[in-house]
Amino acid sequence: MKNYWIIGDIHGELALLDQLLENINRFDPELIIFVGDFIDRGPHVREVVDRIMGMGTGVVCLMGNHELMMMNAIDDMGYGGSPIELWYYNGGEATMHSFGFTSFFTFQSRMEAGYLDFFQNLGMSYTFEPLEGLKILVTHAGVSPAIPLRDQIGMKNYHDLNRYLLEEHIEPSSSFLWMREAFFRSDPELWDGHIVVHGHTPVLKLKRFVASSGLDNFSFVDNDLCIRRANRNGRIASIDIDSGSVISGRLSGLGLFVENTDKAASGLRMRSITVSREDIFPRDLGMINTGI
Numbered sequence: 001m002k003n004y005w006i007i008g009d010i011h012g013e014l015a016l017l018d019q020l021l022e023n024i025n026r027f028d029p030e031l032i033i034f035v036g037d038f039i040d041r042g043p044h045v046r047e048v049v050d051r052i053m054g055m056g057t058g059v060v061c062l063m064g065n066h067e068l069m070m071m072n073a074i075d076d077m078g079y080g081g082s083p084i085e086l087w088y089y090n091g092g093e094a095t096m097h098s099f100g101f102t103s104f105f106t107f108q109s110r111m112e113a114g115y116l117d118f119f120q121n122l123g124m125s126y127t128f129e130p131l132e133g134l135k136i137l138v139t140h141a142g143v144s145p146a147i148p149l150r151d152q153i154g155m156k157n158y159h160d161l162n163r164y165l166l167e168e169h170i171e172p173s174s175s176f177l178w179m180r181e182a183f184f185r186s187d188p189e190l191w192d193g194h195i196v197v198h199g200h201t202p203v204l205k206l207k208r209f210v211a212s213s214g215l216d217n218f219s220f221v222d223n224d225l226c227i228r229r230a231n232r233n234g235r236i237a238s239i240d241i242d243s244g245s246v247i248s249g250r251l252s253g254l255g256l257f258v259e260n261t262d263k264a265a266s267g268l269r270m271r272s273i274t275v276s277r278e279d280i281f282p283r284d285l286g287m288i289n290t291g292i
Contacts, residue, residue: 001027001257001258001260002030002130002257002258003027003256003257004030004031004128004130004255004256005027005029005031005032005253005254005255006032006033006034006138006197006241006254007020007024007032007033007034007241007252007253008035008199008241008243008245008251008252008253009036009200009242009244010038010048010245011037011038011039011040011042011045011245012041012042012044012045012048012094012095012098012246013042013044013048013246013249013251014042014043014044014048015044015277016245016249016275016276016277017051019251019275019280020251020275021051023273023280023282024273027255027257030058031058031128032055032058032060033059033060034052034060034062035062035064035138035140035197035199035241035242036063036064036065036067036140036177036200037067037140037199038052038067039067039070039092039095040069040090040091040092040094040095041091041094041246042094042245042246043094043098045094045095045098046098046100047098049115053114060126061122061123062122062123062125062139062140063119063122063123063140063157063177064141064177064199064200065141065172065177065178065200066091066092067119067122067158068172068177069083069086069087069090069092070092070119071119071120071158072086072087072162073087073092073104074108074111074116079165079171079172084104088104099111120158122157122158124139124155124158124161124176125137125139125152125153125155125176126138127194130256130268131258131267131268134268135193135195136194136195136197136256137191137194137195137197138197139152139176139196139198140176140177140199140200141175141176141177141178141179141180141183141198141201142179142180142184142198142200143183143186143190143196144175144179144183145182145186145190146168146174146175146179146182147164147170147176149190149191149192149194151164152176161175161177177200178200180200180201180206180209183238184201184206184209184215184218184228185215188230188237188238191237195236195238196237196239197238197239197241197254198238198239198242199240199241199242200242201240201242202223202242202243202247203220203222203223203224203225203226203240203242203244204223204244204248205244206240207226217229217230217231217234217237221272221285222281223243223250224241224243224250224281225239225243225252225254225274225285226239226240227239235289236289239254239270241253241272243274250275251274251275252272252274252275253273253274254270254271254272255270255271255272256268256269256270257269257270257271259287268287269285269287270284270287270288271284271285
């Protein structure tokens with residue numbers, strides 16, 4: 001059975017990543033997609049990057065806001081403030097130490113070329129169709145109301161994003177690597193029939209925001225995943241898979257399984273696996289209605 005997996009924010013939590021990959025690989029996936037935020041805060045950033053770089057084919061790696069902050073610090077790319085201070089404030093010191101440096105300037109000048117190449121070439125988003133006509137858009141934080149979907153999908157790397165933000169006078173916090181509330185309040189028609197799978201906002205934080213804002217059509221799976229449905233027709237609009245690895249000690253992956261009847265693809269079933277340091281939580285999340 002063909003299956004595709006999307007993994008949430010890791011933040012240097014190597015043991016959680018290894019445990020999750022061990023369970024996902026049992027399904028022999030066609031593709032594994034990472035939503036970004038491999039780095040910062042957690043203790044084993046370099047080992048996480050090494051593990052992912054060593055996975056070979058069948059892997060798509062996207063950039064998160066933490067990788068963007070790091071690369072902007074390395075490139076000295078600021079938006080009216082210090083990019084180094086911004087990265088440090090958001091957990092960059094853990095990354096620097098994981099790579100064996102005690103000074104940012106030695107980190108900046110002596111970072112191995114292979115790692116720089118990995119970070120420089122992280123994608124901005126990834127779209128695929130596990131079933132004909134059913135588009136899955138994977139991106140770090142969601143879809144930005146300030147950036148047309150076609151422009152977001154057309155960006156290849158963070159240089160494209162930074163250039164676009166400067167030319168259009170858009171704050172980084174309003175981009176699809178950073179924003180939160182604007183995405184959750186926006187009309188799913190903005191993303192044109194795609195199902196958006198994202199991380200960035202820990203599900204517990206999203207649960208609090210939804211409760212305080214009076215929003216509906218958000219269904220929570222413990223504090224690990226959140227499925228949002230469109231108000232107009234009830235179709236699945238977006239899925240948040242950030243279980244808050246560093247804070248919660250939990251990491252989640254979302255699996256999309258193509259189910260077949262009489263040798264023809266008939267539907268898409270969602271499954272998830274959440275791992276903690278003590279346990280594994282597999283879940284069957286049901287079928288995606290492909291007829292909507």
